[in-house]
Amino acid sequence: MAQEDILVTMQKDLEAAVAKPKESVKWGMLIDTRKCVGCYACTIGCVSEYKLPPGVVYRPVLEEEKGAYPGVQRTFLPRPCMQCENPSCVKVCPVGATFKQADGIVAIDYNKCIGCRSCLAACPYGARSFDTGAYYTTETPELQLYEKATFYEYGQKWSRSSHSSPVVGSARKCSFCTSRLSQGMLPVCVTTCIGRATYFGDLNDKNALINKVLGSAQPVRLKESLGTSPQVFYITGGEK
Amino acid sequence: MSKAAQWILALLSAMGIVLAVGKAFVWGDSVVNYGSYVPWGLWVSLYIFLVGAAAGATWFSLYLGLQARTVQWIKIGFVSAALCLIGALAFIALDLGKPVKGITIFFSPSFSSPLAWASWGYALFIVAVVILFLMKTSSYKSPLVYVAAALSLVFIVAEASFFSGMIARPLWNSWTNALAFLTSALAAGGALVYGIAHLLAPALLEKQAAKLRKGLFYAVILHLIVALGHVLLELEGAEAKVQLSDWKFWLIFVVIGSLLALYLLRKPAQAVWGSVLVLVGMVYYKYSLVSAAFAEPAMKGLPESFQHTRLSLSYVPSAVEWLAAVGLLSLVLLVITLVIPKLTVEPIASNNDSAMKA
Numbered sequence: 001m002a003q004e005d006i007l008v009t010m011q012k013d014l015e016a017a018v019a020k021p022k023e024s025v026k027w028g029m030l031i032d033t034r035k036c037v038g039c040y041a042c043t044i045g046c047v048s049e050y051k052l053p054p055g056v057v058y059r060p061v062l063e064e065e066k067g068a069y070p071g072v073q074r075t076f077l078p079r080p081c082m083q084c085e086n087p088s089c090v091k092v093c094p095v096g097a098t099f100k101q102a103d104g105i106v107a108i109d110y111n112k113c114i115g116c117r118s119c120l121a122a123c124p125y126g127a128r129s130f131d132t133g134a135y136y137t138t139e140t141p142e143l144q145l146y147e148k149a150t151f152y153e154y155g156q157k158w159s160r161s162s163h164s165s166p167v168v169g170s171a172r173k174c175s176f177c178t179s180r181l182s183q184g185m186l187p188v189c190v191t192t193c194i195g196r197a198t199y200f201g202d203l204n205d206k207n208a209l210i211n212k213v214l215g216s217a218q219p220v221r222l223k224e225s226l227g228t229s230p231q232v233f234y235i236t237g238g239e240k
Numbered sequence: 241m242s243k244a245a246q247w248i249l250a251l252l253s254a255m256g257i258v259l260a261v262g263k264a265f266v267w268g269d270s271v272v273n274y275g276s277y278v279p280w281g282l283w284v285s286l287y288i289f290l291v292g293a294a295a296g297a298t299w300f301s302l303y304l305g306l307q308a309r310t311v312q313w314i315k316i317g318f319v320s321a322a323l324c325l326i327g328a329l330a331f332i333a334l335d336l337g338k339p340v341k342g343i344t345i346f347f348s349p350s351f352s353s354p355l356a357w358a359s360w361g362y363a364l365f366i367v368a369v370v371i372l373f374l375m376k377t378s379s380y381k382s383p384l385v386y387v388a389a390a391l392s393l394v395f396i397v398a399e400a401s402f403f404s405g406m407i408a409r410p411l412w413n414s415w416t417n418a419l420a421f422l423t424s425a426l427a428a429g430g431a432l433v434y435g436i437a438h439l440l441a442p443a444l445l446e447k448q449a450a451k452l453r454k455g456l457f458y459a460v461i462l463h464l465i466v467a468l469g470h471v472l473l474e475l476e477g478a479e480a481k482v483q484l485s486d487w488k489f490w491l492i493f494v495v496i497g498s499l500l501a502l503y504l505l506r507k508p509a510q511a512v513w514g515s516v517l518v519l520v521g522m523v524y525y526k527y528s529l530v531s532a533a534f535a536e537p538a539m540k541g542l543p544e545s546f547q548h549t550r551l552s553l554s555y556v557p558s559a560v561e562w563l564a565a566v567g568l569l570s571l572v573l574l575v576i577t578l579v580i581p582k583l584t585v586e587p588i589a590s591n592n593d594s595a596m597k598a
């Protein structure tokens with residue numbers, strides 16, 4: 001019998017988690033770098049979903065080349081926001097514009113953010129970008145509509161239609177697609193991953209696929225010694 | 241200060257104001273060169289320089305005021321400090337992505353951030369200084385003097401803990417960096433008080449010049465030791481190596497701003513140039529501290545993973561950043577030269593002191 005696509009499994013897990021009270025859910029992500037082929041579909045899917053402007057990226061994919069010919073190996077490391085349990089960005093924000101939601105996601109209130117960029121300086125993963133208000137098509141005959149199109153983030157509708165938009169001049173980062181989650185949809189980087197390298201789900205649900213995979217491997221977290229306790233895990237080696 | 245010099249300062253100030261208004265309300269962040277991986281640059285460096293100078297000026301002038309039993313030193317130091325803080329706030333407001341919204345830090349602060357404590361410290365210090373002089377305080381023993389001095393400690397300690405608490409920045413994340421914030425404040429503040437007194441109250445300075453020069457001399461030595469010690473202790477990290485390999489750090493901060501300044505401070509006739517060099521050196525020290533901290537990527541390969549000028553590690557201040565910096569610093573100096581003589585209860589140059597008479 002054909003095995004169920006993990007996207008279908010994660011979708012079922014997601015629906016179960018969304019039905020629970022927000023406080024009892026803890027969203028987490030697991031990236032199996034052995035399965036990542038470096039296609040950048042997640043990066044581009046994310047840029048497209050949030051109409052990200054020049055200089056802003058939520059999920060870059062870092063490349064590393066190891067070894068010498070003929071034993072060269074390239075590895076890819078997608079880097080979303082780590083949604084740290086102990087986030088250094090939250091502590092430094094002088095106006096409380098960045099905060100941790102009950103479900104563990106670190107959120108930004110664009111209406112509160114003053115654009116001081118303390119959170120950018122404080123993030124050990126470089127996971128935050130600064131929205132300077134630029135457009136890709138500024139110096140072309142016409143500013144393209146897609147740059148000003150509506151997008152949904154943190155449960156609200158936003159648009160970068162002018163410099164008075166609260167988004168412009170704010171810090172920006174991956175939010176595990178909060179608005180999609182609230183509508184029962186998986187994050188865009190998960191659904192666009194052609195190698196099925198990204199797992200997502202409720203870390204509090206023992207039966208969720210993400211926990212089963214976490215239990216079967218030896219996951220690592222980035223810069224664990226800093227004590228930020230990221231909620232994004234990576235599988236880089238063999239099975240347990 | 242001569243009228244011609246004041247006019248030059250006024251013209252530079254006008255340029256700074258025009259550029260600041262342009263950046264804040266017309267051009268936005270399109271005219272600045274900082275981005276996501278180098279989020280802070282020249283303006284933040286000048287902000288921390290002015291905050292430090294303000295704290296140090298407060299301590300130095302309080303010390304001199306208590307020694308000479310005169311409120312005149314306190315007037316010079318505290319007013320200069322308050323104006324430096326206003327300048328620092330102008331730089332940071334200009335640096336914000338949403339300059340007008342910056343005011344919300346006073347209405348809805350998050351006190352988990354030392355920056356909120358620092359901001360309240362600046363605001364209350366400025367209010368205390370304004371009240372002190374609206375009340376025409378003539379005693380150096382006024383409780384408000386001590387309140388303002390305590391507030392200067394609050395904002396500089398908050399500032400130091402904000403920077404030294406950043407785990408993402410190995411160059412800053414150390415107790416030696418916090419200590420360097422205090423020692424740099426002492427040196428910059430002493431130099432500021434010396435320079436301002438030389439310019440606006442030479443007769444008053446004459447009586448305390450030796451004491452002030454000696455204090456400044458030791459403050460510069462102390463800061464040089466602490467600053468170099470801090471970088472050397474952090475040499476395991478690439479950022480400290482970047483700072484140490486910067487020839488401008490050695491030339492402007494170590495050689496000109498410290499060693500040459502120390503040499504000049506030993507000569508009474510040239511000590512004022514020594515104090516100017518200390519200030520110049522300190523500006524570069526702060527700039528190198530800020531820029532070196534962002535010299536290495538948070539993660540290997542990050543700048544190459546998604547390319548854009550705002551996602552790079554190279555940073556050179558833009559023309560607007562440079563010119564606005566020169567203009568706003570000129571404005572701070574101009575206002576100091578205009579305000580201090582007007583706020584004194586007695587002519588500063590007269591050396592009269594009500595407390596001493598009493």
